[in-house]
Amino acid sequence: MIQMILTGLLCGALLGFVMQRGRFCLTGGFRDMYIAKDNRMFYALLIAIAVQSIGVYTLIQMDVIQFSTGAFPWVAVIIGSFVFGIGIILAGGCATGTWYRAGEGLLGSWMALAGYMLMSTIMKSGPLTPVNESISSVVLPKNSIADTTGISVWVFIAIFTAIVVWIISRELRKPKIVIPSMKPKRTGIAHLLFEKRWHPFFTAMLVGLIAILAWPLSEATGRMSGLGITTPSANILQYLVTGDVSIINWGVFLVLGIFLGSFIAAKGSREFRFRMPDAKTGITSFIGGILMGFGASLAGGCSIGNGLVMTAMMTWQGWVSLVFMILGTWTASYFVFIRPNVKRKTAAAQSAVTTA
Incomplete structure (x- = not known):
């Protein structure tokens, strides 16, 4: 139990610290692909x-960890x-x-987190469990892309890595926009950790390394998996209600470590402060959390469990999930950001014509 607590908190704290300092936000990244045509966070x-x-397939080949892709619940995903x-x-x-972001003191994220944990628990161990299980029962027998095609997984990893290297090298060659910065208030490690802006590609490398570390640390405690957010979040609420250890x-x-690590990073960078959203934003955040909990539970993973981990394991579940996750963000972005803006411009134009 002590090993579980210490290694879980350590890995989570590292992830929370890195993501907070690097502003590693996949929601903003997917949204910016559509609205701002900015692909950097996706890259x-x-x-x-x-x-x-x-890293993970190297560990599997060395028999350090084990992994099974299972079946592919394509409808649910x-x-x-x-x-x-x-x-x-x-x-x-x-x-x-x-x-x-909850660790930064953003109370809107606390509301979203409440909805997310509540619906995840309802889907996994509450009244919607039969619905979840029924939809998830529609499966294809093979989830591994390598098993489906009969081609070694290392071929897919090599091709994918080569594509990523090409994309990143091309991106880094683009002219850089120099943004004037204030004179550093700190020096040395403190400046690098808490003040200097972290490049998203550097942050991503650290996230990838932490994701590798999660596998042996987790499996050492009997949990045969890597990073995962939805089920642990549901387990926290279920434990608080039932006391089932x-x-x-x-x-x-x-996940508790992610909160802790983010809090440390936010306090160190002087970015921590409690921020209360207005009523409309708070309600919207809670509803968003409800949809997150429903969707992630049904799909068998969130943007980390499916979008980062299952994609890295070269599974159909991971890559199909990533595609439809992005389509979902683009759909919502249109109705939340694009359409209202178009309506405002149209109304302003009509008002100008009428006034003239």
């Missing part, structure tokens, strides 16, 4: 996937991932982003 995700994929994508736009952050595992301390 950062690809880096983290490539790093983790190489498609529906759940799309709903999850809508939810993270309304919530203002994905599952991990909500945890680390058996559901407390390494993943629970991982």
Whole structure:
């Protein structure tokens, strides 16, 4: 138990610290791909996937860890991932982003987190469990892309990594926009950790390395998996209600560690402060959290569990989930950001014509 607590909190704290300092937000990244035509955060995700994929499959080949892809619940993954994508736009952050932003003192994220944990628990061990299990029962027998095609997984990893290296090298060659910065108030390690702006690609490499570390640390406690947010979040609420200690595992301390690590990073960088949203934003965040919990539970993973981990394991579940997650964020972004803006411009134009 002590090992579980210490390693789970440590891994989670590292992840929370890195994501907070690097502003590693997949919700903003997916949204910016559509609205601002800015792909940098998506490219950062690809880096983290490539790093983790190489590291984890090396550990598997060395018999350090074990992994089974299982079957592919394709209907649940498609529906759940799309709903999850809508939810993270309304919530203002994905599952991990909500945890680390809650650690910054953003009370809207606390509301989103409450909805996320509540619906995840309802889906996994509450009245919607039969619905979850029924939709998830529609499966294809093979989830591994390598098993389906009969081609070694290392071929897919090599091709994917080569594509990522090409994309990143091209991106780094683009002219840089120099933004004037204030004179550093700190020096040395303090400046690097808490003041200097972290590059998203550097942050992604660290996230990928932490994702690799999560596998042996988790499996050492009997949990045969890597990073995961949804089930541990549901387990926390279920434990608080039932007191069932058996559901407390390494993943629970991982997500608690994310909150702790983000809090340390936010305090160190002087970014921590309690911020109360207005009523409309608070309600929207809670509804977004509800959709996140429903979607992630149905899809078998969130933007981390599916979008980072299962993609790195070269599974159909991971890559199909990532595609529909992005489509969900784009759909919500249109109705939340694009359409209202178009309506305002149209109304302003009509008003100008009428006045003239």
